[in-house]
Amino acid sequence: MSKLSIRGVSKQFPARRGAAPTRALEPTSLEVADNDFITVLGPSGCGKSTMLRIVAGLETPTEGTVLLDGQPVTRPGPDRGMVFQSYTLFPWLNVRDNVCFGLRERGVPRAEQLAVADRFLAQVGLKGFENHMPSQLSGGMQQRTALARALANDPKILLLDEPFGALDHQTREVMQELLLGVWEQHRKTVLFVTHDIDEAIFMASRVVVMSARPGRIKCDIAIDLPHPRSYRIKTTAAFAAYKERLTEEIRVETLKTLGMEG
Amino acid sequence: MDGFFAPLKPVGPGLRLALGIACFALFFLGWGIATYGGFVRPLFLASPGETLASGWALFVEYGFARDVLITVGRVVGGFLLAAVLAVPLGILMGAFKPVDAFFQGFMSFARYLPASAFIPLLILWAGVGELQKVLVIFIGSVFQLVIMVGVIVGSVRMDLLEAAYTLGASRRGVVLRVLLPAAAPQIFEALRLVLGWAWTYVIVAELVGASRGIGHMIIEAQRFLDTGQMIFGIFIIGLIGLITDFLFQAGNARLFPWTRGR
Numbered sequence: 001m002s003k004l005s006i007r008g009v010s011k012q013f014p015a016r017r018g019a020a021p022t023r024a025l026e027p028t029s030l031e032v033a034d035n036d037f038i039t040v041l042g043p044s045g046c047g048k049s050t051m052l053r054i055v056a057g058l059e060t061p062t063e064g065t066v067l068l069d070g071q072p073v074t075r076p077g078p079d080r081g082m083v084f085q086s087y088t089l090f091p092w093l094n095v096r097d098n099v100c101f102g103l104r105e106r107g108v109p110r111a112e113q114l115a116v117a118d119r120f121l122a123q124v125g126l127k128g129f130e131n132h133m134p135s136q137l138s139g140g141m142q143q144r145t146a147l148a149r150a151l152a153n154d155p156k157i158l159l160l161d162e163p164f165g166a167l168d169h170q171t172r173e174v175m176q177e178l179l180l181g182v183w184e185q186h187r188k189t190v191l192f193v194t195h196d197i198d199e200a201i202f203m204a205s206r207v208v209v210m211s212a213r214p215g216r217i218k219c220d221i222a223i224d225l226p227h228p229r230s231y232r233i234k235t236t237a238a239f240a241a242y243k244e245r246l247t248e249e250i251r252v253e254t255l256k257t258l259g260m261e262g
Numbered sequence: 263m264d265g266f267f268a269p270l271k272p273v274g275p276g277l278r279l280a281l282g283i284a285c286f287a288l289f290f291l292g293w294g295i296a297t298y299g300g301f302v303r304p305l306f307l308a309s310p311g312e313t314l315a316s317g318w319a320l321f322v323e324y325g326f327a328r329d330v331l332i333t334v335g336r337v338v339g340g341f342l343l344a345a346v347l348a349v350p351l352g353i354l355m356g357a358f359k360p361v362d363a364f365f366q367g368f369m370s371f372a373r374y375l376p377a378s379a380f381i382p383l384l385i386l387w388a389g390v391g392e393l394q395k396v397l398v399i400f401i402g403s404v405f406q407l408v409i410m411v412g413v414i415v416g417s418v419r420m421d422l423l424e425a426a427y428t429l430g431a432s433r434r435g436v437v438l439r440v441l442l443p444a445a446a447p448q449i450f451e452a453l454r455l456v457l458g459w460a461w462t463y464v465i466v467a468e469l470v471g472a473s474r475g476i477g478h479m480i481i482e483a484q485r486f487l488d489t490g491q492m493i494f495g496i497f498i499i500g501l502i503g504l505i506t507d508f509l510f511q512a513g514n515a516r517l518f519p520w521t522r523g524r
């Protein structure tokens with residue numbers, strides 16, 4: 001059974017100040033099975049975030065519907081955890097209370113909140129930082145906290161919108177391994193948006209490539225690499241073959257966005 | 263970059279204090295030279311020594327402490343009344359755009375009405391008692407404060423709200439546990455600014471139809487051409503302002519430690 005079902009979803013942003021309306025997403029359909037780790041790869045501006053935000057319930061689609069376990073998505077909810085590209089920790093709460101936020105909003109008893117928070121903080125390697133304020137953390141630590149905060153709610157699906165996009169290359173690679181480790185352990189369904197090809201292949205069970213704006217799904221490639229994966233897999237021939245193929249797909253789209261037909 | 267005048271380069275706390283004191287010292291030096299040097303006639307400007315002597319006499323002979331307390335009471339009364347009304351209304355306007363649309367135009371109009379122009383009308387309505395003084399300050403502060411609080415709450419980062427929604431927060435939860443804590447430090451700062459303006463209104467109110475208060479004393483002193491008393495009265499206001507500012511800053515650092523270093 002498919003867990004998340006995106007059916008004919010499109011988005012057109014209304015016109016602003018005389019400018020023509022923006023067609024951000026062409027009608028798009030995507031089936032995501034339970035435990036899938038799907039990365040959505042596409043050039044910038046192709047509507048990746050728009051699609052993810054529709055799944056999150058933060059935008060309403062112009063056409064189409066999103067179903068999660070057969071239920072239509074109409075608004076944001078704790079069953080769809082999200083990590084944003086921008087740092088969205090609440091600056092007035094320490095790391096532990098940030099992770100407790102969702103549990104608290106849902107009326108979970110404090111003792112249980114703390115137990116859950118400490119478990120997930122340990123998992124993302126932030127034991128000992130529970131009482132730090134977000135402003136005292138590096139970007140990588142903030143995004144790990146945001147991941148723990150989303151996981152603490154035990155969502156059905158995890159939505160990640162270029163969560164490592166603002167991090168330096170080395171930190172990003174470590175974060176990818178960490179996220180993959182979490183996924184290998186919990187087998188959460190994940191929809192991960194990125195424009196980094198290595199990142200897309202490394203973590204995914206499927207890579208979905210989107211075309212240039214207005215975006216639609218151009219191809220859908222299963223990644224048949226063994227688990228558990230370590231960073232070493234990035235130097236294997238199989239990885240290189242996927243990379244070559246995806247680089248070609250993406251290059252064509254990037255040239256289109258730059259107005260330079262390949 | 264080296265050098266004293268590199269743009270935006272911070273100065274150490276010791277040097278900061280020394281420079282701040284130097285400005286006061288220079289001010290008193292200039293004042294002393296102008297008066298003791300005989301460049302200005304005593305009729306127009308009392309010397310620092312005479313001003314201090316007048317101040318001493320005011321406290322010891324004329325019970326000036328009571329005037330100061332009365333004026334402080336009026337300022338605090340009018341300011342608190344304005345804050346109690348303006349902060350909740352500003353929060354509602356910032357959070358809910360229909361409320362904003364309803365009040366925005368009227369508030370923008372009302373804030374240009376000079377509080378001093380209401381004095382004759384207020385005397386007609388409320389007599390020359392305490393209520394009238396408090397109302398002048400209230401009118402002078404309330405509209406400014408509503409607009410400032412509305413702008414502050416309205417400019418809270420949208421992605422913090424979105425993160426809260428995806429964590430399962432209700433609208434109520436988002437207002438109470440995201441909008442309010444995010445806006446609180448700046449609301450506090452707005453209160454500090456408006457309290458400063460309230461001092462200008464109280465003096466105007468006390469220049470007309472008052473029998474006590476710092477403003478009343480200044481008007482009385484004018485009848486006797488006692489520039490020493492006038493200047494002393496003005497200084498007392500500045501001193502109280504300095505103290506309030508300090509208290510607000512200490513309160514801010516204490517209530518919102520997470521804003522430090524940002």
Ligand SMILES: Nc1ncnc2c1ncn2[C@@H]1O[C@H](COP(=O)(O)OP(=O)(O)O)[C@@H](O)[C@H]1O
Nearest residue numbers: 013022024043044045046047048049050051213
């Ligand atoms: N709120 C909005 N209003 C108008 N246009 C928008 C809005 N959000 C996104 N867009 C436009 O939609 C297109 C797709 O944006 P987005 O989904 O953010 O792309 P991506 O995440 O792939 O970079 C872009 O052209 C962007 O300018």
Ligand SMILES: [Mg+2]
Nearest residue numbers: 048049050162
């Ligand atoms: Mg994006």
